[in-house]
Every structure is written in structure tokens, then in C-alpha cells.
Amino acid sequence: MxxxxxxxxxxxxxxxxxxxxxxxxxxxxxxxxxxxxxxxxxxxxxxxxxIESPKERELARELQNMELQYKLLNKRMDDAIAALENVEERDNAIYRLYFEANPIPEEQRRAGFGGINRYKKFEGYDNSQLIAETNKRLDVLEKAIVIQSKSLDEIAKLAEDKEKFLESIPAIQPVSNMDLTRMASGYGYRTDPFTKVRKFHFGMDFTAPRGTPIYATGNGVVKRADSRSTGYGKHIRIDHGYGYVSLYAHLYKYNVKVNQRVKRGDLIGFVGSTGRSEAPHLHYEIFKDDERINPINFYYGNLSAEEFDVLLRKASLENQSLD
The missing domain is CATH 1.20.5 (Single alpha-helices involved in coiled-coils or other helix-helix interfaces)
Incomplete structure (x- = not known):
């Protein structure tokens, strides 16, 4: 009450x-x-x-953690981009330059994505710009990595081709120096031993005793091993690929057969004096794209600088050839 x-x-x-x-x-x-x-x-x-509720405090902590993770992600992307730029610089300045390939333009490496707004779904939030920019950088980085990966695949292929090319190109003297009597005649105008007329000599003559070993100057396939070419007598032609063919003439006998694959340094035949020859010697020629070129430029594989200098001086003398 x-x-x-x-x-x-x-x-x-x-x-x-x-x-x-x-x-x-x-x-x-x-x-x-x-x-x-x-x-x-x-x-x-x-x-x-x-006054924050427990749920709000939990959401706030999650938001702060998300912002921190995005900042850490951007820092990791900065490190990844720096490492990628280092690889790209070596790719353009060393690898592609060495293998004579065109550098990849910077605008191609860093190109964005045109067309529709790929990041519209991130709009309308407190951290929309941070999220959108991070995703945009990630997309550009992924694209640059794909481009660099393809470039390295191309470099690997170029390296493989370059190695194959370097193994194939004629690069050694076809007769060993210890078996060589002398370098009788070089590439250029020489006196014909039979007519005594000055004419162009398209190869190099290496004098050596009959039966002296002759070696393949580069990897390739034997395309001819016969005496059906005027003046050469028994001779061998090796196709090295890349437009290069080497010819070995006036042989005593063969050590290879047609279509046989040979490697640089393989024994292919022996010095003789068959065909239009005045004395036992090897007449050696190199063709590039069906044009005969000076073999003096193709002995870097087994001659020292001093030996090459001596050979160059002797090859330059306008004397009498042996064929």
C-alpha cells in the first residue's frame, strides 16, 4: 500500500x-x-x-589486420618487382643481346589491362582504393612474370640453338699442325701450277704426306664422298647447317659414307693427290649460302693467337697453288 x-x-x-x-x-x-x-x-x-561492442571491436581488429596484411602484401610485391626488374635488365642487356634477339619493350612488360573496369567490384568500401590498387599491381606483376617466363623460354631455345650452331660451324684446321708440312697456298689470286696463269684460288692448300688424317671441322652430315666433281678428285662435302658447307679435296681415301653424321674432330679421310693436283695436299673450302668464302676466318677452335698469325701471314702470300 x-x-x-x-x-x-x-x-x-x-x-x-x-x-x-x-x-x-x-x-x-x-x-x-x-x-x-x-x-x-x-x-x-x-x-x-x-562505446564499442565486443562484435564491433572484433570487426575493427579484423579491419586493422586486413589493412596490415595489404600493406605487407604491397611490400612483398615491391620486393618481387625489384627482383623481376633485375632479371628483365639482364634479359635485355645480356641474354637477348648475346643471342642477337630484340629486347622486349618496357611498355609491353608493364602494360595494364584495357577495356572494362576490372576493379569495380572493390568500389564502395572504406578501403576500396587500397584493395583495388593492390589487385591492379598484382595483375600487372603476374602479367610481367608471364612475359618474362616466355622470354626465358625463348632464351633457352636460343641458347640451345646457339650451342648447336657453335658446334656445327667449321672452326678448326682440317689437318693437325704436327702433321702439316706447310700451308702452301691461301684464298685469293694465285698462280695456277699447270697453266702458270694467275687466277682466283677459292680455298686453302695444306701440304702433308699421303695418308695424313683429315678431320671434320664442325658437326654436320656428309653430303658427298666421291670423285665426280671436276678437278677435286676424291673429295668430301659436309653440310653443317645454317648455310655452311665444308669441302675436302684430293683425298687418298675416305673414312666416312654419304649421309653419315659426323662431329667436329672426327676422322673423315686421308690426304692424297687425286684429281687436278700437283702434289699430296688437302684443298679445303668453305661455302656460306652457296658462296665460297675465305676459310682463314674459321680456325679459332684449335689454333693459338701466335699460330693463327703465322697461318694468316702464309695464307696472304700470292704464290703458286697446288691445284
Missing amino acids: GKVKYYYDPETLSYRKIQRKKRTTFKYAAMFILGSALFGFLFVFISSQY
Whole structure:
């Protein structure tokens, strides 16, 4: 039961009981409820603005962690791009230059992606720019890696071809120096031993005793081993590929057969004096794209600088050839 309240009535000089009207009670109750609701709303609003809930704190931590991870990812991409740029520089300045291949343009390596906005799905968030830029850098990096990977595949193929080319090109003297009597005649105008007329000599003559070994000057396939070419007598022609063919003439006998594959340094025949020859010697020629060229430029494989200098001086003398 609620407390009964009285008030002093001066007219009757007595205390009278306070009678509260129902409307007044309802008004006070409504004001109380409204005040409580307003206070509750203000409390919730203030709490939501200044006081984080456990869920909000958890989400905030996740957001901070995400931002940190994106920054770390960008740092790792910086390191990856720096390493890739180093490989690209060597690719253009060393590898492709060595193998005589055109460098890959920088704009091709760093080209973006045109057309539709690939990063629209990242828009509308607090960290949209960070996420979009990170994904854009990642896409460019991935593309650059693909381009570099293909370039290295090409370099590997060029290296394989270069190795094959270097093994195939004529590069040694066909007669060993210890078996050589002398270098009788070089490439250029010489006196014909039979007509005594000055004419162009398209090969080099190496004098050596009959039966002296003759070696293939590069890897290749024997295309001819016969005496059906005027003046050459028994001779061998080796196709080295890349437009190069070497010819060995006036042989005593063969040590190879047609279509046989040979390697540089293989014994292919023996010095003789067959055909149009004045004395036992090897007449040696090199063809490039069906044109005869000076063999003096193809002895870097087994001669020292001093030996090559001596050979060059002797080959330059305009003397009499042996064929």
C-alpha cells in the first residue's frame, strides 16, 4: 500500500488527505515512460557512437589486420618487382643481346589491362582504393612474370640453338699442325701450277704426306664422298647447317659414307693427290649460302693467337697453288 499524504488546510485549521486525480497520475506516468524512453534512446545512441561492442571491436581488429596484411602484401610485391626488374635488365642487356634477339619493350612488360573496369567490384568500401590498387599491381606483376617466363623460354631455345650452331660451324684446321708440312697456298689470286696463269684460288692448300688424317671441322652430315666433281678428285662435302658447307679435296681415301653424321674432330679421310693436283695436299673450302668464302676466318677452335698469325701471314702470300 502506498503512503498516504496530507496537507494542512488553514481554513479548517486541520490536516486533510491529499486526493490525487487519475488524470494527473496518468500524466505523471506518461511523462515517466516518455522520459525513460528518451533516456534509453540517448544512452543507446551515445553508446553506439562512443562505446564499442565486443562484435564491433572484433570487426575493427579484423579491419586493422586486413589493412596490415595489404600493406605487407604491397611490400612483398615491391620486393618481387625489384627482383623481376633485375632479371628483365639482364634479359635485355645480356641474354637477348648475346643471342642477337630484340629486347622486349618496357611498355609491353608493364602494360595494364584495357577495356572494362576490372576493379569495380572493390568500389564502395572504406578501403576500396587500397584493395583495388593492390589487385591492379598484382595483375600487372603476374602479367610481367608471364612475359618474362616466355622470354626465358625463348632464351633457352636460343641458347640451345646457339650451342648447336657453335658446334656445327667449321672452326678448326682440317689437318693437325704436327702433321702439316706447310700451308702452301691461301684464298685469293694465285698462280695456277699447270697453266702458270694467275687466277682466283677459292680455298686453302695444306701440304702433308699421303695418308695424313683429315678431320671434320664442325658437326654436320656428309653430303658427298666421291670423285665426280671436276678437278677435286676424291673429295668430301659436309653440310653443317645454317648455310655452311665444308669441302675436302684430293683425298687418298675416305673414312666416312654419304649421309653419315659426323662431329667436329672426327676422322673423315686421308690426304692424297687425286684429281687436278700437283702434289699430296688437302684443298679445303668453305661455302656460306652457296658462296665460297675465305676459310682463314674459321680456325679459332684449335689454333693459338701466335699460330693463327703465322697461318694468316702464309695464307696472304700470292704464290703458286697446288691445284
